[in-house]
Amino acid sequence: MRKEEFNLPSFSKEQLEFLHSSLERMYLFDSIEIEKNRLKVSLSFDCENLAGEIDRVLGVVKSYEVETIYEAPYKNSIHDSIHEKLIDNQGILKFSPGKFLLQKDYLLFFQFIDSLLYSFSQKIKAIEQVYPVLWPVELFRDIDYFKEFPQNIMMVHAVKQEQKSLRDFSALYAKERKEFTSIEQSEHLSPAHYALGTSTCDPCYFAYKNLKNQKASGEFTSLSKSFRNELSKDFKLDRLNEFHMREVVSIGKSEKVLQQREKFKSFSKYLFDYFHFEGLIQTASDPFFTSENLIKNALQSAIQSKFELLVNVGGEKMMSIGSINWHQDFFGRSFGVKADDDHFMTSSCLAFGLERFVYAFFLQHGIEEKKWPEQLRDDYGSFKEIKKKQQTIFNFSSLDKTEEKNEAGPRSEKREWDVDVQSKILSSFREHFSLEKSDEELWDLDKNKLQEWDSLNHLILISSLEKIFKRKVKMKDQLELHSSVKDLVHYFSSKN
Numbered sequence: 001m002r003k004e005e006f007n008l009p010s011f012s013k014e015q016l017e018f019l020h021s022s023l024e025r026m027y028l029f030d031s032i033e034i035e036k037n038r039l040k041v042s043l044s045f046d047c048e049n050l051a052g053e054i055d056r057v058l059g060v061v062k063s064y065e066v067e068t069i070y071e072a073p074y075k076n077s078i079h080d081s082i083h084e085k086l087i088d089n090q091g092i093l094k095f096s097p098g099k100f101l102l103q104k105d106y107l108l109f110f111q112f113i114d115s116l117l118y119s120f121s122q123k124i125k126a127i128e129q130v131y132p133v134l135w136p137v138e139l140f141r142d143i144d145y146f147k148e149f150p151q152n153i154m155m156v157h158a159v160k161q162e163q164k165s166l167r168d169f170s171a172l173y174a175k176e177r178k179e180f181t182s183i184e185q186s187e188h189l190s191p192a193h194y195a196l197g198t199s200t201c202d203p204c205y206f207a208y209k210n211l212k213n214q215k216a217s218g219e220f221t222s223l224s225k226s227f228r229n230e231l232s233k234d235f236k237l238d239r240l241n242e243f244h245m246r247e248v249v250s251i252g253k254s255e256k257v258l259q260q261r262e263k264f265k266s267f268s269k270y271l272f273d274y275f276h277f278e279g280l281i282q283t284a285s286d287p288f289f290t291s292e293n294l295i296k297n298a299l300q301s302a303i304q305s306k307f308e309l310l311v312n313v314g315g316e317k318m319m320s321i322g323s324i325n326w327h328q329d330f331f332g333r334s335f336g337v338k339a340d341d342d343h344f345m346t347s348s349c350l351a352f353g354l355e356r357f358v359y360a361f362f363l364q365h366g367i368e369e370k371k372w373p374e375q376l377r378d379d380y381g382s383f384k385e386i387k388k389k390q391q392t393i394f395n396f397s398s399l400d401k402t403e404e405k406n407e408a409g410p411r412s413e414k415r416e417w418d419v420d421v422q423s424k425i426l427s428s429f430r431e432h433f434s435l436e437k438s439d440e441e442l443w444d445l446d447k448n449k450l451q452e453w454d455s456l457n458h459l460i461l462i463s464s465l466e467k468i469f470k471r472k473v474k475m476k477d478q479l480e481l482h483s484s485v486k487d488l489v490h491y492f493s494s495k496n
């Protein structure tokens with residue numbers, strides 16, 4: 001392990017944070033410590049010209065400036081154990097490390113926030129869109145994403161559609177073979193043609209690539225899933241490797257898009273006031289990986305291409321719940337999309353991470369509604385009322401009829417017992433599953449009590465009964481026959 005120390009010029013708090021996150025994103029150091037004017041790092045492999053690399057980073061940090069455009073006047077004390085409370089209340093259910101199912105109160109509040117964001121999008125007449133979560137490699141290539149953000153990428157590989165690969169793969173990963181929790185890279189997998197979408201708005205621009213000669217202009221909104229290969233150290237809701245993003249997007253000529261960005265800013269300030277968030281909106285930059293692109297970080301903040309909505313989550317720590325981005329004509333040029341004959345399309349987006357948004361609110365205000373800001377509490381109350389009624393807003397009458405049909409299905413029809421049928425079924429049941437049980441015990445048996453029950457057994461039993469009774473069981477009936485002895489006797493006793 002190699003340890004090195006460097007002197008630092010006097011940096012602002014923001015510059016020190018930027019320095020720390022930039023060094024982190026180089027994926028070079030085992031530890032990074034910043035104390036007063038000293039930087040201490042340790043690394044376990046050789047880096048040629050480490051001093052030169054650090055010097056370059058420090059040069060970039062010097063030109064990094066942060067501008068705060070809004071500081072909210074609220075002070076909230078942090079509810080530290082909110083994550084545990086949500087787990088206890090089953091608002092979130094653990095799925096796998098760092099992954100959760102959302103439901104109940106948590107989901108409802110999530111939908112409430114989303115509906116506020118959606119309402120804003122409708123004030124600027126945005127068209128709602130649904131985006132694919134698998135993005136073609138071509139999209140990433142066009143925007144040079146693999147070079148600049150390799151740390152975020154999660155690729156999608158299919159098994160090769162050929163006999164040998166399918167057979168080998170199927171044998172290797174059969175359930176009975178071993179306890180496995182990952183799939184090895186191998187010759188059975190085809191090259192990745194897709195990666196999981198790392199943000200939300202890119203497909204909106206990319207779609208115009210195929211609309212040759214169409215001038216790109218308009219406002220759009222989408223709620224989409226985003227995927228990044230990162231997890232919070234303690235597996236909480238602050239950093240997930242898949243999360244929901246609601247975005248509002250404006251594309252077209254720069255004058256109009258920049259006007260829309262001003263609306264994004266005012267709406268963002270409104271959100272801080274509406275939710276009584278302790279926090280601020282300030283310029284920020286994306287965590288580029290390559291050090292040659294590090295300069296872009298500083299430039300991004302200088303040209304104010306990104307503002308982040310930062311909320312206090314305890315101590316000195318801030319968490320970003322959203323951002324306002326001005327891409328200039330980056331996507332227009334990358335995808336060859338024009339706003340008119342002379343100009344590439346420009347774009348701006350307002351993006352929110354919904355899981356974080358909810359989490360941040362609960363951290364600052366807790367989950368007890370009576371302690372929430374008044375206006376919000378009233379709105380949320382009405383929202384819940386509407387949600388309850390929603391089922392009756394539009395009545396799909398044909399849907400109700402389906403339920404009636406099911407109730408009158410074969411299982412509830414009254415049929416007469418046929419003792420002969422009963423004994424034939426009992427014996428074939430006994431033979432089929434090698435069961436040594438009395439008639440009475442068998443009678444009460446259903447498939448849930450049988451270890452060796454599976455859908456294949458079910459079909460084999462049914463087909464043997466078909467032979468015995470010389471009668472075809474209709475497909476739809478097969479699905480409804482749960483194959484308890486009682487069910488089967490009912491079925492084969494009926495006349496038709």
Ligand SMILES: [Zn+2]
Pocket residue numbers: 199200201202247325349350351
């Ligand atoms: Zn975006």
